[in-house]
Amino acid sequence: MKNTQGHSLDFLFHPNSVALVGITTANPLHWTRTFLDALIESEFARPLYLVNPKGGEIKGHRVHTSLRDIPGNIDHVIGLVNAHIAPRLVEECTEKGVRAIHFCTAGFGETGDPERIKLESELVEAGRRTGIRIIGPNCMGIYCPESRLSFSPAFPMEGGPVGFISQSGGNSVYLVRQAMLRGVRFSKVVSYGNACDIDENDLLEYMAADPETRIICLYIEGIKDGRRFRKALEKATREKTVILLKGGTTEGGARAVAGHTAALAGSRSTWEALCKQLGIISVRSLDEMIDVLVTLLFMPLPGGRNAVLFGIGGGASVLIADEFESRGLRVPALPEEVVSELQEFTPAAGNILRNPVDYSQSMMDAESTRRAFEIVSRWTGTDFVVTFVRTGQFVLPWLSGARLHMLLGRFWIDRDRLPKPMAMVLEPSLLPQEAEAILTAINECVSSGLPVYYSFAAAANAINLVLSNAQTRPGAV
């Protein structure tokens, strides 16, 4: 039987001390060094120990030759050792009062090699015998801004309402790094890998009860106990919004899962049906997950599906109207009275006073832009407004940081006075001279609490998913 004493997993996220066992002393770019870099950068404030039989020093931290060598208790071990000695490390940890070991180490069941499958069961056995809980192996472990536990440099130390349970380490790093650029912050992130002890059920039950977590994201490759997982999901969705990305829903994907975390994948239709029943938002990529998070966090729920699209670009207007309507949203015609009101102060040439409103030629006039924007927002037929400045279509002089900034400033300055939820679409650019201006604009929108999307398709898709979810779970979002 598995080691599930039923007590809260809170100790995993708030260790009193951490030891990095198996960190490389020689090569500062070795992957094991990432964990030390992360904890130094996060300014982890509790005792932090390094262990390597060779001893020595790294960045002013003494390297102990063994765990025994360390004075006092150790709460949490990050195991970076070779898979072959992992079971022995568990035994060694008992002496030091270790409560949890996160094994980053790969090379267990996921290889498909019988010897290494056996090694993983030895690890499970050692955990059970000692009572020490194990995260992994083959994963990145825990990121918790509150306790400053982190597995990657450049993660934000400001917390937020999103919990992420990810079977994959790479996907967890990707999500945190990309979502942080859009203003998303996390309560707890766990990359749990092969799940030899602590698994998706333990973590989901914990997150469902965690007061710091309002939205639960899941990247799941496979589950071992379907009944318990469903129960945990039911509980989680009762009070929180759950977003699920299921990896391995195709034949090739399922084979990849077998090689990655040795889990059983399950068919796409089964998972879709489950999500539908329980009111879970099902996404098909990490980027889609981030788009949904941004919508949930920064866009007050619109009263309906009617979008007014306001910005720059005639050809863009046509394509974004198609993007929105083909994804379940509506881009209604502006009524005569709204158009007349706009016509009073807007030149006809180069502006298109329909919906989308292409304000290309008048955008340089700050006052009329703001006035037009407020008029279309105020219209009772408008449920939300999406602003488009299709940066990629402009010739370079347009895109000086100052000009772009000025254009975009038209929209967000009066945001609090706007009567409708709004969203910004800002397309990233590869060109350095544009990239900087766009990044600045993205940062300013994010600081103002606006939802930012990188494409019209992404915005339409996420807003549609959130609206559809809200309809099935009234009052929950």
Added chain:
Amino acid sequence: MKNTQGHSLDFLFHPNSVALVGITTANPLHWTRTFLDALIESEFARPLYLVNPKGGEIKGHRVHTSLRDIPGNIDHVIGLVNAHIAPRLVEECTEKGVRAIHFCTAGFGETGDPERIKLESELVEAGRRTGIRIIGPNCMGIYCPESRLSFSPAFPMEGGPVGFISQSGGNSVYLVRQAMLRGVRFSKVVSYGNACDIDENDLLEYMAADPETRIICLYIEGIKDGRRFRKALEKATREKTVILLKGGTTEGGARAVAGHTAALAGSRSTWEALCKQLGIISVRSLDEMIDVLVTLLFMPLPGGRNAVLFGIGGGASVLIADEFESRGLRVPALPEEVVSELQEFTPAAGNILRNPVDYSQSMMDAESTRRAFEIVSRWTGTDFVVTFVRTGQFVLPWLSGARLHMLLGRFWIDRDRLPKPMAMVLEPSLLPQEAEAILTAINECVSSGLPVYYSFAAAANAINLVLSNAQTRPGAV
């Protein structure tokens, strides 16, 4: 009746002289100045005249107060004047022997205003009377690297095999600017707007016969003569690959079309059926159009749908296998003998020797990476190889330019010796420190003639579209 004398439109693309009529002298950031900036940057080598009643000088070029004021004939006029005086400008042009006028000017039929609709018919009337051909109004006109005619600074002056006929100006700028970063070059691009004289049929017939154009891209909002358009498409698809983006396929999109170029949009299903019948590649966005172009130009047609995915990231492996298989491609299991061959020199921990091949832990060893890459490429079950380095999931130290460069160099150095077509997925980054490294990598791949995609989904989608098209048009691609 329309002015269609039947002679080639070649004179549109190779004018002997150009006059910019209505260019602003006061404000160097005014939109009319873009055309001068573009022609200066492209080093247009024929006589170039500027006209504005106020006279003066811009960047060392004399500004003539009227067309009459210019000595000698003028071949091609770019009309930047107010819509109200556009018909009069056509009349004035007869004296100077002008053969074509491109009216960038907006404010005609597309406004829906009866007076301005009348203005557009006066323009048509003037063209008919004088025999001068008109491009537009409400468009960006012509870009032809061979003659150095251009409507945007920063367009490449190196030519290529792609012709683009675009009803929208913004979409034409977007396509050229974004596609050039991926190595795509153009024979001729025409943004033709309201099509009051020269229309999609004239241009399509021209491009179909143009020896410089091998692939024809179309962005169409609406057509005026369905029978002739179909005939022109039939002719074009006989010898060339045609890619079509139809704008206005939803109700809201069709309304936007009416406001943008006053064309009739037509339903999506009609257009899809047409594309299927004629073997046209139908795309839903400009980015998809670029992905297809990159595939056609830089990926030798794979013999089948079996992809081997090779690179870095276990979680990425699962998701990209799903991305590929859900888009009609296959990610077959590697056979025992290929896996054994890889196992001979690849450590088990941290590498996944299936398909996708996650070579995370061994990628730093150049020799074994190349060897592994060649082994999976050589396998008879492999039709093409896609390399993935999911940059977005790495912690920063990994992404120094030098390291990324080194990693990617493993793949493209021996490209010519590789027995199978290959593609690279390189995800752009917003972060300046990464953006530069990734841009460098993209540029190097592009210089090596490799197809580069910004996401797995984009790569899978485009490769699937090209393979499907090749099946319906054997021998054509």
